[in-house]
Amino acid sequence: MAANRAVAWSNEPVRKSTRDRAGRATIHDVARLAEVSTATVSRVLSGGKPVSEQVAERVRAAAQEVGYRPNPAAQTLLRGSSQTIGVVAPDLGNPYFAEILKGIAAEAAADANHTLVAGTDEDPEREYRSAIELARWVDGLLLCAPRMSAPRLKEVAAASRKLVLINRVLRHPSVGAVVVDYHHGVRQLCEHLGSLGHQRIVYLEGPPNAWSDQQRQRGFRTAEAAGQTIIRVPCGSALRDGYDAVDEALTHRPTALIAFNDHVAVGVLSRLRELGVTVPDDLSVAGIDDAPMSAHTDPGLTTYAVSTVELGRQAWQHFNPAAPNNTTHLTGELVVRGSTARPPRRRRTPQA
Amino acid sequence: MAANRAVAWSNEPVRKSTRDRAGRATIHDVARLAEVSTATVSRVLSGGKPVSEQVAERVRAAAQEVGYRPNPAAQTLLRGSSQTIGVVAPDLGNPYFAEILKGIAAEAAADANHTLVAGTDEDPEREYRSAIELARWVDGLLLCAPRMSAPRLKEVAAASRKLVLINRVLRHPSVGAVVVDYHHGVRQLCEHLGSLGHQRIVYLEGPPNAWSDQQRQRGFRTAEAAGQTIIRVPCGSALRDGYDAVDEALTHRPTALIAFNDHVAVGVLSRLRELGVTVPDDLSVAGIDDAPMSAHTDPGLTTYAVSTVELGRQAWQHFNPAAPNNTTHLTGELVVRGSTARPPRRRRTPQA
DNA sequence: CCGAAAGAGGAAAAGGTTTACACACGTGCG
DNA sequence: CGCACGTGTGTAAACCTTTTCCTCTTTCGG
Numbered sequence: 132m133a134a135n136r137a138v139a140w141s142n143e144p145v146r147k148s149t150r151d152r153a154g155r156a157t158i159h160d161v162a163r164l165a166e167v168s169t170a171t172v173s174r175v176l177s178g179g180k181p182v183s184e185q186v187a188e189r190v191r192a193a194a195q196e197v198g199y200r201p202n203p204a205a206q207t208l209l210r211g212s213s214q215t216i217g218v219v220a221p222d223l224g225n226p227y228f229a230e231i232l233k234g235i236a237a238e239a240a241a242d243a244n245h246t247l248v249a250g251t252d253e254d255p256e257r258e259y260r261s262a263i264e265l266a267r268w269v270d271g272l273l274l275c276a277p278r279m280s281a282p283r284l285k286e287v288a289a290a291s292r293k294l295v296l297i298n299r300v301l302r303h304p305s306v307g308a309v310v311v312d313y314h315h316g317v318r319q320l321c322e323h324l325g326s327l328g329h330q331r332i333v334y335l336e337g338p339p340n341a342w343s344d345q346q347r348q349r350g351f352r353t354a355e356a357a358g359q360t361i362i363r364v365p366c367g368s369a370l371r372d373g374y375d376a377v378d379e380a381l382t383h384r385p386t387a388l389i390a391f392n393d394h395v396a397v398g399v400l401s402r403l404r405e406l407g408v409t410v411p412d413d414l415s416v417a418g419i420d421d422a423p424m425s426a427h428t429d430p431g432l433t434t435y436a437v438s439t440v441e442l443g444r445q446a447w448q449h450f451n452p453a454a455p456n457n458t459t460h461l462t463g464e465l466v467v468r469g470s471t472a473r474p475p476r477r478r479r480t481p482q483a
Numbered sequence: 484m485a486a487n488r489a490v491a492w493s494n495e496p497v498r499k500s501t502r503d504r505a506g507r508a509t510i511h512d513v514a515r516l517a518e519v520s521t522a523t524v525s526r527v528l529s530g531g532k533p534v535s536e537q538v539a540e541r542v543r544a545a546a547q548e549v550g551y552r553p554n555p556a557a558q559t560l561l562r563g564s565s566q567t568i569g570v571v572a573p574d575l576g577n578p579y580f581a582e583i584l585k586g587i588a589a590e591a592a593a594d595a596n597h598t599l600v601a602g603t604d605e606d607p608e609r610e611y612r613s614a615i616e617l618a619r620w621v622d623g624l625l626l627c628a629p630r631m632s633a634p635r636l637k638e639v640a641a642a643s644r645k646l647v648l649i650n651r652v653l654r655h656p657s658v659g660a661v662v663v664d665y666h667h668g669v670r671q672l673c674e675h676l677g678s679l680g681h682q683r684i685v686y687l688e689g690p691p692n693a694w695s696d697q698q699r700q701r702g703f704r705t706a707e708a709a710g711q712t713i714i715r716v717p718c719g720s721a722l723r724d725g726y727d728a729v730d731e732a733l734t735h736r737p738t739a740l741i742a743f744n745d746h747v748a749v750g751v752l753s754r755l756r757e758l759g760v761t762v763p764d765d766l767s768v769a770g771i772d773d774a775p776m777s778a779h780t781d782p783g784l785t786t787y788a789v790s791t792v793e794l795g796r797q798a799w800q801h802f803n804p805a806a807p808n809n810t811t812h813l814t815g816e817l818v819v820r821g822s823t824a825r826p827p828r829r830r831r832t833p834q835a
Numbered sequence: 836c837c838g839a840a841a842g843a844g845g846a847a848a849a850g851g852t853t854t855a856c857a858c859a860c861g862t863g864c865g
Numbered sequence: 866c867g868c869a870c871g872t873g874t875g876t877a878a879a880c881c882t883t884t885t886c887c888t889c890t891t892t893c894g895g
Contacts, residue, residue: 152563153644157881168845173883180884183843200642203620204565205881207556208850211504215599223585224775226578233575236602240613245620247567248600250588261592268555268597290552292505370775401779423576423722427753429781501851509851520875525853532854535873557851560880 156197165193176201215245216450217265219258220275221338223250225368225394226422227439228275231297234443235273242447244270253338253368255279259287266291271450273297278340295449297442299342300458307449308458309442313343313419316435317350319465320389320417321359323433327473329387329415330359333380335366335373335399337391344391347419366391373398377406386415386474393418393425393434400428400470411472421466430469437463508549517545528553567597568802569617571610572627573690575602577720577746578774579791580627583649586795587625594799596622605690605720607631611639618643623802625649630692647801649794651694652810659801660810661794665695665771668787669702671817672741672769673711675785679825681739681767682711685732687718687725687751689743696743699771718743725750729758738767738826745770745777748784752822763824773818782821789815 149159162169167186174182175190176199182190193199207213216239220228236246247265251258255278262279263286266272271293277284281301288294288306296308324332334351337344351361362383366376373395380388380399390396396418403410410416410430418425421436438461445459501511514521519538526534527542528551534542545551559565568591572580588598599617603610607630614631615638618624623645629636633653640646640658648660676684686703689696703713714735718728725747732740732751742748748770755762762768762782770777773788790813797811 151881158883159881169882170846170884171844174844177883180844181842186844198642200615200619201883202560202881204556204559205850206883208554208560208852208881209883211850213556223588224578224582226576226581229578229581230576232600233602236575236600237604240601240609245617246600248584248588248598249592250585252589257592265597267552290550370779374779397776397779400781404781424749424776427722427726427749429752429756503851510853511851521852522854522876523874526874529853533873538873554851557880558853560851560882561853563880 151202155202156199158199158201160197161190161193161199164197165189212270213245213268214243215247215269216271216273217247217249217262217269218273218275219249219251219261219265219277221251221253221258221278222368223248226424227392227394227420230423230439231275231443231446234440235446238443238447251278253278255283255340259283262287263290271295273446273450274299276341276343278338280340293450293452295446297446305456307454307456309445309449310346310458310460311343311437311442312460312462313346313435314350314353316419316437316463316465317347317389318353320419320433320435321350321354321357323465323467324387324389324415324417324471325354325357325359327415327471329474331362331383331385331387332359333362333364333383333385333388335364335376335380335388335390335395337366337368341368347391366395368392368395370394370398374402377402381406381408387417387471388414389417390419392420393422393432394420396432396434396470397422397424397428400432410470413475415471415474417471421463425466426468428470433468433471434466435463436466437461503554507554508551510551510553512549513542513545513551516549517541564622565597565620566595567599567621568623568625569599569601569614569621570625570627571601571603571613571617571629573603573605573610573630574720575600578776579744579746579772582775582791583627583795583798586792587798590795590799603630605630607635607692611635614639615642623647625798625802626651628693628695630690632692645802645804647798649798657808659806659808661797661801661813662698662810663695663789663794663813663815665698665787666702666705668771668789668815668817669699669741670705672771672785672787673702673706673709675817675819676739676741676767676769676823677706677709677711679767679823681826683714683735683737683739684711685714685716685735685737685740687716687728687732687740687742687747689718689720693720699743718747720744720747722746722750726754729754733758733760739769739823740766741769742771744772745774745784745786746772748786748822749774749776749780752780752784762822765827767823767826769823773815777818778820780822785820785823786818787815788818789813 149157151157158169158172161172172190174180175187239246249261259279272291273295276298284301285303288303294306298310300308355361364376364380366372373390377399390399408414418432418434421434425432425434448454501509503509510521510524513524524542526532527539570584591598601613611631624643625647628650636653637655640655646658650662652660707713716728716732718724725742729751742751760766770784770786773786777784777786800806
């Protein structure tokens with residue numbers, strides 16, 4: 132029957148194969164098989180104007196038969212939207228960012244969006260390049276704790292359709308942000324430690340360019356104003372950084388230690404154990420963020436808990452076109468576990 | 484000068500703005516500004532046939548001036564390649580998969596490729612849908628420990644340009660795989676425990692559909708043949724699963740416990756501590772995979788170490804078009820830390 | 836029974852880029 | 866001096882889909 136028609140339209144150009152390069156069926160294959168135009172196929176499959184049920188059924192059957200799936204690049208080109216967001220994070224191996232990525236990817240998927248991801252290994256240069264590169268691809272870009280300078284961040288903002296930041300603020304129109312109130316977090320931790328009697332506290336600092344570290348520092352200045360002594364020791368954001376920073380930290384003879392985040396704190400606990408320093412008897416230790424494992428360390432880690440689920444959800448909200456370009460502030464809460472207690476009576480040399 | 488030319492070509496159609504929908508410059512803007520054809524612009528920027536240095540410089544300046552960046556969707560459509568791979572994993576929050584993702588994303592980025600990611604929350608149905616969906620976008624698809632059935636996996640293989648599996652095998656042409664020899668791993672662990680004197684070992688099983696769990700089971704059967712008693716307790720792959728499975732595990736009065744992976748083992752250690760069961764004095768515990776934190780638990784976790792870096796690198800190799808469609812076997816090695824020791828002399832009820 | 840409106844479907848343009856082909860110009864060789 | 870060839874550039878097709886506009890048929894109110 133189809134053959135008859137083909138003969139009848141003798142002036143029809145001889146169609147060469149309409150398969151795409153990779154041998155996949157195109158919309159033309161479906162159209163030919165269903166004996167309709169490509170417009171109709173598109174309408175049936177992507178739902179535009181109404182199509183008679185009879186034709187629709189024929190199209191669906193044809194699509195099924197040849198295994199047709201629309202080419203996303205063509206759709207993107209035409210629609211001007213890739214249904215994709217980009218996520219850039221300093222360290223994909225860090226549980227904190229892994230959790231955020233998990234959350235945002237789930238949110239995106241639930242709204243039929245894809246997630247493009249890039250890790251930067253804490254390198255601001257790579258971060259910038261990744262962001263600029265991704266910006267052209269995606270409908271929206273999420274930068275987690277970006278380390279790049281503000282001017283560059285503005286360049287990225289200009290290059291992207293929609294920019295959302297996590298744990299960083301930028302005075303710029305059309306940029307949304309979700310930030311955790313680390314100032315509050317640090318104050319809570321310091322007050323908690325202060326109420327236990329701690330006066331000499333070491334803070335293991337995060338990466339130099341991290342905005343969230345600066346917020347923590349503000350909290351510590353508040354604590355200093357309240358009479359506590361804060362000793363700052365350069366550290367970083369990874370487990371290994373914490374492990375390595377312990378020895379120097381101990382030379383300052385603190386009674387308590389606050390790590391940049393829980394990941395670092397786990398490294399700290401580990402090194403302290405090696406050194407024979409008992410937590411919390413000899414030294415109290417606290418982290419920030421409440422990573423999944425923090426409830427499972429020995430002893431459990433006192434920390435400032437912020438919900439990565441909520442973080443992810445809020446970030447996703449910002450991609451809604453109707454969302455205002457403001458900054459969402461998230462407040463965590465103090466979680467006291469076994470790693471903090473009263474300082475030792477007589478001050479002893481912990482490493483002795 | 485440009486104006487003169489424009490006047491001279493009086494029959495040139497009046498060009499409407501050539502900006503794209505989002506207001507970004509297109510290749511036409513650059514071409515007009517540099518007074519060349521779009522073909523030349525493309526050649527200068529993407530390097531095809533040679534172009535005179537004089538013209539090239541003019542094009543580069545023009546591109547710079549209007550801030551031109553090629554539209555990736557258009558490039559993808561034309562080239563038939565998106566320079567993107569897709570990664571699907573059961574749980575992006577699991578450090579094991581997070582590490583793999585980190586590695587593969589880094590490898591991909593180093594080769595100017597992007598990484599599209601999807602988490603499935605251990606749901607085979609979502610896994611299948613994500614894979615099929617992504618397959619159309621990407622040049623290659625990496626499925627981490629897929630839980631879907633073999634027939635569906637074959638469908639995915641058929642739908643994707645190139646499929647690579649991690650910790651799963653599939654008899655199918657054109658599918659590459661990287662698998663860890665868990666059979667070997669479990670044997671090593673059992674021999675280690677056996678040499679310490681353990682005869683009753685609980686195994687906390689992984690997800691039902693995990694191929695890697697089946698490999699472990701093979702290892703345990705070998706151990707059983709060698710005279711050890713293996714008690715299987717259903718568990719899962721997450722930290723919380725381990726935590727929850729401990730109580731049932733203890734009812735079997737084992738002297739040692741092997742967890743599906745290190746993540747689970749951390750949960751186990753935590754629950755044991757709550758119950759007052761001392762590791763390794765009352766019970767030896769071992770994990771599998773050597774997660775980053777495993778060296779930092781208390782006590783350090785005895786485990787079967789497999790390099791996620793190597794896993795990621797090997798997986799990336801498989802995407803090389805010249806790579807054979809075979810299965811790469813990776814062997815790990817036993818890492819003995821503090822969590823395993825001789826069983827207690829007199830068998831006591833651990834939870835008493 | 837006529838005209839208008841609505842419904843169904845097709846033709847073709849548009850989306851931004853790359854590249855095969857064509858063309859023009861100059862150079863070197865026979 | 867003519868011809869082949871190489872170099873640099875332009876033209877237009879192609880990639881695959883969606884959507885606008887248009888045509889044709891049907892229906893319904895007057």
